[in-house]
Amino acid sequence: MGLKLYKKDTSAPCRSVYMVLEILNITDVEYVNMNLVKRDHYTDEYLKMNPQHTIPTLKDGDFVIWDSHVITTYLVNQYGKDDALYPKDLKKRALVDLRLHFDNSVLFAALKAAMVPILYHGEKTFRKENLDNIKTGYEFLEKFLTGLWLTGDSITLADICCVANISSLNEILPIDNVLYPKLTAWFERCSKQEFYIKGNVPGLQSFQELLKSSIQ
Ligand SMILES: N[C@@H](CCC(=O)N[C@@H](CS)C(=O)NCC(=O)O)C(=O)O
Secondary structure: OOOOEEEEOOHHHHHHHHHHHHHHHOOOOOEEOOOOOHEEEEHHHHHOOOOOOOEEEEEEOOOOEOOHHHHHHHHHHHHOOEEEOOOOHHHHHHHHHHHHHHHHHHHHHHHHHHHHHHHHHOOOOOOHHHHHHHHHHHHHHHHHOOEEEEEEEEOOHHHHHEEEEEEEHHHHHOOOOOOOOHHHHHHHHHOHHHHHHHOOHHHHHHHHHHHHHHHH
C-alpha cells in the first residue's frame, strides 16, 4: 500500500486520521513524527511536498494530500470496504461534507485560535473571545444533533472528525452537560467506541499534558 503519514499525536486533525485508519484496519503505514517547535514543517523537503506546511500530510506512493478531511475521505473512498463512513448517495454525502466543513471552519478554527497564544506567545490563560468561539461551536453542535450521530443513525466521518476537535476543545472549555445535553451524550457515545479509544485517547492524553505544562 505504501502509505506515509506525517503527524503529531497532540494534533486533533492527525487523530481523526488515526481513527479512520483504525476503523479501516489499515496497519501498513509509515508514521513520520513532526516536531513543530523545531520547525520540521518548514524544511525545504516538507514545503516542497506541502507548501501549506500543515500536518497531517499523507503520501500514498507519489500522491500527496493534506488536510485531515481530505485525507479521511480519500482513505474511505480508496480503501474502505463499503461507503458507511462516507456515503456514495449524494445527498447523504452532502450532509457529511456539511459537517466536515463545519469542523474545519468552526471547530478546528476555534481550537487553533485558542491554542496559538498559549503555545507560541507564552500566554497562560485563554482569551475570552477564543472561549466564546468554542461556545459557538458547542451551540451549533447542540442544534445539529437530532439523532444519535451527527448526520443520522450511523457513524460517519462527520462524527470522527468533529470528535477529534471536540475532545481537545473539551480540555480547554469543559462541555457543560446542562447547557449542552445532546452534545454531552454524543461525546460520551463517541468516547466508548473502540476506534476512539485506540485512535484518539493516547494523543488526547499527550494534548492534556501539553496543555497542563503550557498554562501552569
Ligand atoms: N484543516 C487542517 C488543519 C491542519 C493544521 O493546521 N494543523 C496544525 C497542527 S494541529 C499545523 O499543521 N500547524 C502548523 C502550521 O499551520 O504551520 C486539517 O484538518 O488537517
